[in-house]
Amino acid sequence: MARTKYHYYEFGNKTSKLLAWQIKKEDNEKFIQSIKTDDAIIPLLSSKKQLSTMTSNPLILTTYNAWLQLHTLLNIKIQLSGNTPRKDNPSIPQPIAHGILQTWVRKGIRSVGNLYINNVFASFDQLSEFYDLHRHNYFKYLQIRHWIKSQTVEVFPNKPEETLLESCLLDPKRTTTKGLISCVYKIVLDSSPAYDKYSKKSKWELDLNCNYDDNSWNRLLNSSQTILTSTKHRQIQFNILHRIYYTPYRLNKLNASITDKCQRCRISVGDLLHMLWNCARLQTYWNNVIQVTSSVCGLSLEPDPKIWILGDVMSLKLNSCKKYFVLLASSAAKKCILKNWKSMEPPNQKHWINELLSYCTPEKILHSVRGTLTKYDRIWTPFLDTLTTLDLRD
């Protein structure tokens, strides 16, 4: 999902620049020297072939490519639009574009939209009156009318509606390109299929042989992003709950030449639960983590992956400070595993203790700023006391 969002941002970035040319309709040397006024047509071209008749500039070609991909993603066709300019437009067949169109452009019929009055394709009499066209232009009018009808057959004689992208990018209230990326990004996100967070829930339920109703699952997702204060820990928990990590099992699905076996034990298939929890070579490590944390909390904690992997501490009979410590301890444990994700050696107790201790100072600063140092003491003192009893020699 993260990868996809990055792509959406790229689409937004590239396309907003592309349409910035259209909005400005002027030379913009600061942006790129080779952009000319005529390039306003680029976003409205329907194929790379048409664009290749105008430019070979790799930046424009790449940007146009992103623009096409954006349309594919949104399931929109680039078709004749009211905003399509009529001058130097390679989409307009040569016999129609030849000669007389330039006169029309000078008289004010600059875009396809100018041929409509009250959103309906104008009659020749209406156009003659409005733009002072000579009656000799009637045949050209019929040619253009026929061509536009063929391009907008579903709506003719009505004016084709602007796409969401056009409306956003040609918004008359917009005087600068500021905010264009966000605007395009929002359209893409709104139009994308909803991310199914419950499909991940089912996979975890299957893995852990348990059941979460939708409310409990949402509470777990929310608490993973609110209780822990470190953004890194929140990110780890988000990645785990949404099963983002690339395991050997997943890599093997993408490329059969990569083994699906766990590189630590080399026996079992390295799926997500195995890599984080089930691997035989992680058992001593997790036993130590659970034993020390139990001793800190004064309660024998179950070796239950719902607690240690999913961070589900709701049902533990502990006060909020102790529950918070369990989350910190499990986050440190998971972080050590993730740091050694590709290593053949599992992390050890010392790695975990050092990782956990590194949270001590930032936590103290945070509680000090919030004026909750008493709470800090309640969370950390039992752990620091327990440390003095551990034998951490190699």
Ligand SMILES: [Zn+2]
């Ligand atoms: Zn293993």
